[in-house]
Amino acid sequence: MTEATRKSSATIMVLEPDILARMAISEYLRGCGFKVVEGVRAEDALTVLRSGMAIDVVLAEVRMAGELDGLELAKQIRDGYPGTDIILTVGVGNAADRAAKLCNEGPLKKPFHPRELVTRIQLLRERRRTASTSSE
């Protein structure tokens, strides 16, 4: 993984079903200097890989909707795309932590502490909750 992410042009795919977590984690990794591709379900990773685009690391939540879960995706990537590393995460805190570790290896300085990333996701969720209850 270190070798993959040290390249200045390293591409990371974030697979995360929760939109607000996906948005925050992706922006965080872009801030670390990576090119980031955002996907919702496991099939998105295979679609992008089959298109010929090189993905260095797939950061995927284990629990995803769709026909494939994270574990099955990991198997398919290991078998079919040996140049792509896959990191499976369980929950947003774990994903933020792994994103921070990737960031340490990235070309740019960490934009902020991973704890702030989790705080940001919580804040976004709280705002959404407030907005949806007040508009009912």
Place this chain on the structure above:
Amino acid sequence: MFPALSLVSDSYSGSRAPNGGNGRSSRAGNGAEHKTTILVVEDEILIRMTAADHLRKAGYRVLEASNAIEALSIFAAGEPIELVFTDTDMPGKMTGEALAQWIVVHFPAVKVLLTSAEAHTPGSPPSGPVPVLKKPYTHAALATHVARLLTR
């Protein structure tokens, strides 16, 4: 220490100068703070990825949603979106046109650009003045439309 992401961004009314064109600023961090935010709504990942990537290279902060409901979540979370570029034909509970209508009603200051593979968009009268960029579009055409809408 480095609040590169603006955590408080509740104002939609401010019409900051668009940072389009080759407006990449030479800052460290992720630089979300002074860029114009665009939301791209598209269910097909390869199309969304390339459109978003192109707009980022043009200097915008780009958020991505894979359907209209995700787009609503991003609005509800208070992101300072200035323009939404959305596909009309998406699976799910809400079409791109319905999303455009929702934005016109709830966030009238936000610009909307629709895209459709169909020559004539069904229901175009209700979407009124919302412009439509026909698929397939070139990235140059997308950038031109976006820049024009933002300076309007």
